[in-house]
Amino acid sequence: MNQDTAALHPLDQAIRLSGDAGQYTGQTSAGYANMVGPFGGVIAATLLQAVMQHPERLGDPVALTVNFAAPIADGGFEVAARPARTSRSTQHWTMELSQGGQVAATATAITALRRETWEATDLPFPPAPAMDGLRSLKGLPGLPKWVSRYDLRLVRGGIPPLPQHEKPQAESSETLLWVRDEPPRPLDFVALASICDVFFPRSFIRRQRMAMAGTVSMTVYFHADAAALVAQGERELLAHARGQRFHGGFFDQAAEIWSPEGVLLATSNQVVYFKE
């Protein structure tokens, strides 16, 4: 690590890309290790970062889809990002992450210049006790390393022995939790993308036991604009997820990320491979 990277937040180190004009190289980060390979949220953030630092980027992220095509080994990787089509206010991106000449993740993104319009939020903001009164998962044994890169506090929908504020509900795949980067870091689009993946697999919660599971595809719709990110700063986010159907080796999850005041910053969906 040189002096440059020593000053960076661990997330910024993890998503750091060298190169230019859409051809980049990066390196997995031990601090964001998962059970096998890196935490998927950080891979999603890295693919979005390739768009964010591309010299031709127009506007801010509106949508991101990342497909996890193969396990990612610890070490170096290549990321390619290409603007597939640019209009006056919208830009469509395709991205790919490769290791050893083989595609390990594919992705698409849309960036756009947002305009002021009429606005409404139709999803209800879930009531939750303040973060301060809840126990953190920080430092608990047996959890993957990436968990320590967040301050996660479960209102409900954990799995014993993780501390949670409410009693476990029978046959529920819902989780409500507070989350912020650890150490705290001002929210931006890449951090928000990563946070959309902080939920433990819905199959663990629904069945109250752990087994193999891995995200296959993840989509984020960004509702936050630059002003909302500034307003959020380093504070905690309320994160809400539910399983929808578990069937034939896959389940899907719907999730939302809220500011503490109830501003809906992102909605996210993913489909996950699971074993019993």
Place this chain on the structure above:
Amino acid sequence: MNQDTAALHPLDQAIRLSGDAGQYTGQTSAGYANMVGPFGGVIAATLLQAVMQHPERLGDPVALTVNFAAPIADGGFEVAARPARTSRSTQHWTMELSQGGQVAATATAITALRRETWEATDLPFPPAPAMDGLRSLKGLPGLPKWVSRYDLRLVRGGIPPLPQHEKPQAESSETLLWVRDEPPRPLDFVALASICDVFFPRSFIRRQRMAMAGTVSMTVYFHADAAALVAQGERELLAHARGQRFHGGFFDQAAEIWSPEGVLLATSNQVVYFKE
């Protein structure tokens, strides 16, 4: 039209691709025309069709994301589909639709060999009166042509003067409707992908007035397997959609497609550009 295509269902004509090994050509279909260009559902189905007829395809669709990058003109187009990574049981695809050498849509898909596992559906099946007692939108004036390629019957969440069974709700962006292909056609993955896009824009429903809107990106998670498609046959599907947040020129929609018995066949999300 030759004898071959005359015998085809209009949907199969619309998504018909010539060529092989992932390089195809197709043609827009007047029967599925939207306000501007073709109905997005049929473009999504066409991009999935390029995977379905690819000689290297492994398994059935699990996820599909289609990004609408530019208006599609009536006439011919090219579709490229490529397996980016294949494992023992899962395959990752990237697709592109071009016109005149310019990308008009990008897409990714995942196909997989499904296995029997534990199963559960955590979303509630919405109660609805039988399709037979409801008025169809067929033949109503002023609607885009693609609407006549479906038998759509609104339980709630339409916009006057469209007939709907329940009174309009104030400030709701929810729609519940019955739908089947017109003429009836046995359900398959491509037809299901298209049906995920049959909802009028949530901004029309929420504000009870029409204005410009267009889908930017759409994701479908397939819960149906081959057996569920056979069980469904040509019958009606119950389709449910809600807006989540409308802000800065974009809104997102969450949707589900159910069999009449309450089997969740697909969940789908989209982000839509809108004007006031």
